[in-house]
Amino acid sequence: MNSLDLFRDIEPQLEKVEQELVRAITTEISLLKEASVHLVKAGGKRLRPAFVLLSGSFYSSSLDGLIPLAVALELVHMATLVHDDVIDNSFTRRGQKTVKACWGNRVSLYSGNYILAKSLSLIAAYERPDIIDILATVSMKVCEGEIIQMLSCFDVGQGYKDYLRRIERKTALLMSLSCQTGALVGGAPADKVTVLRRFGYYLGMAFQITDDVLDFVASEEVLGKPVGSDIRQGIITLPALYALREGKDSQLLASILCSPERCKNEAEDAIDMVLSSGGIDYALKVACSYAEKARSLLKSLPDVPARNVLDRIAEFVVTRDF
Amino acid sequence: MNSLDLFRDIEPQLEKVEQELVRAITTEISLLKEASVHLVKAGGKRLRPAFVLLSGSFYSSSLDGLIPLAVALELVHMATLVHDDVIDNSFTRRGQKTVKACWGNRVSLYSGNYILAKSLSLIAAYERPDIIDILATVSMKVCEGEIIQMLSCFDVGQGYKDYLRRIERKTALLMSLSCQTGALVGGAPADKVTVLRRFGYYLGMAFQITDDVLDFVASEEVLGKPVGSDIRQGIITLPALYALREGKDSQLLASILCSPERCKNEAEDAIDMVLSSGGIDYALKVACSYAEKARSLLKSLPDVPARNVLDRIAEFVVTRDF
Structure with missing residues (x-):
């Protein structure tokens, strides 16, 4: 068994989280977008989105309203990773080049801050x-x-x-x-x-x-x-x-x-x-x-x-x- | 004339902002507190707090309710400075040693993120x-x-x-x-x-x-x-x-x-x-x-x-x- 099998029940929603992660970080500054998309595409187990969706499903029949929250919390997690790579001087993570390796410290730090701000904006919408x-x-x-x-x-x-x-x-x-x-x-x-x-x-x-x-x-x-x-x-x-x-x-x-x-x-x-x-x-x-x-x-x-x-x-x- | 003369009318509130800035960043982790206090004590013109207080005073007779917001926005500004110092490799700012110079990149980055989170917490309280x-x-x-x-x-x-x-x-x-x-x-x-x-x-x-x-x-x-x-x-x-x-x-x-x-x-x-x-x-x-x-x-x-x-x-x- 791997962790993905566990998430079969919420697969369609996790798929949507994946799409929304890319949509969330769209910006007109192409370098910033490239770096953020690189970060999303580098993957991860998406545990936090899964926990949001599963925990939200106990008293809610539709999971769609949980997706922005799931996306936001994965973005927070991703921001900590890209900041860590700056500090730890890491050039690879999960076998892939880090944002730092591709674009340097400045882009890493600010793409981290950018996705943190974006996650805040997604959460703000819940009022x-x-x-x-x-x-x-x-x-x-x-x-x-x-x-x-x-x-x-x-x-x-x-x-x-x-x-x-x-x-x-x-x-x-x-x-x-x-x-x-x-x-x-x-x-x-x-x-x-x-x-x-x-x-x-x-x-x-x-x-x-x-x-x-x-x-x-x-x-x-x-x-x-x-x-x-x-x-x-x-x-x-x-x-x-x-x-x-x-x-x-x-x-x-x-x-x-x-x-x-x-x-x-x-x-x-x-x-x-x-x-x-x-x-x-x-x-x-x-x-x-x-x-x-x-x-x-x-x-x-x-x-x-x-x-x-x-x-x-x-x-x-x-x-x-x- | 210097900028401080301009702020004479809101001096007591700006004094309070100064006190609250130090109070806001109190944490049980002494190194993190030291770094954040160093950042506050390094000063600055406190323009953003002044603008909050002045703009808020047109329709409000008491300025006390504006102080957490004023503190929060100065913290946001300070966070950008401490992050910039990491990226620009700056060892002095306004003639004083930077957090980076005193404690290195890791403490700088995370004290920046810490005060960003603190500012969010202050603003969240306004609901x-x-x-x-x-x-x-x-x-x-x-x-x-x-x-x-x-x-x-x-x-x-x-x-x-x-x-x-x-x-x-x-x-x-x-x-x-x-x-x-x-x-x-x-x-x-x-x-x-x-x-x-x-x-x-x-x-x-x-x-x-x-x-x-x-x-x-x-x-x-x-x-x-x-x-x-x-x-x-x-x-x-x-x-x-x-x-x-x-x-x-x-x-x-x-x-x-x-x-x-x-x-x-x-x-x-x-x-x-x-x-x-x-x-x-x-x-x-x-x-x-x-x-x-x-x-x-x-x-x-x-x-x-x-x-x-x-x-x-x-x-x-x-x-x-x-």
């Missing part, structure tokens, strides 16, 4: 100040998360809580926002909006933890980047944190992970120490417990097809390609 | 989707303007219209937005909102043209950067465009301005050619005609103190320090 407020709050926290991640690099003294707080801001909050705002636009009652918001949060936590596990155990082909790229950059994720605490080589591992130089040169050794520590199993257990929390929340929602799909997504997130 | 929509539209055009400016560098074939379109997006639209949204929040009737929007637009055009003139004629001390920095970067402004069309050395000037290399090495010569062409007088005449348009619009507004202040600002913009 829902509550949604704008949620978006603003989450955006602030995401920026905070970027700074926290930067500060935590090579910090072998950080705890599990630091890690969880970081991935919350990096991933879980935007997934949570997608579910929450989808539910709001779809007319869900307040208590069910809360359920879907929390579902998105737990799912996002499970998703990021398993992503961090994949960075250790997947092939370069699946990842679209070298195995262990987190370690190489000094980003200490849950499997490594476990190894730092429980692994038999924890002292040696700490001496590598606190040094930018050694993280690059001795990444393979560090990866082996993490793998042999049981850190992968531990991280997957934590991910599963988040996924379980997410799934149990679904029980209080109406029994519509989306409920089953969301349940299967939560299951899939912790069982993909290990 | 005015029309204002969000105006902000989104202007933000998109500002991004387009950045790309247009980039593409127009070293392009000696560009016309006056290209220049005007560029400065509209670079400066006039955000000033126009400040006046328009100030009027909206201040409860002005629709036709007066339009008057104030157009006032801000014309004033912004006059302001940017005189700024571009100052880059040729002011001292390095006044500018806070070397004289002729536009020419050195290949940015062709109105005085240079006039010289390219009407100056006696127009061919030679064109051969310099189309070459990045020669723009750097022969900037002094190019500046002399622009000065001797009459381009400064021409540009000032255009600026004056925009300022006149702005001033004449004021006649249709109620005779409150703000009207006189706005009139004096429009006069000041085209008579400052030449």
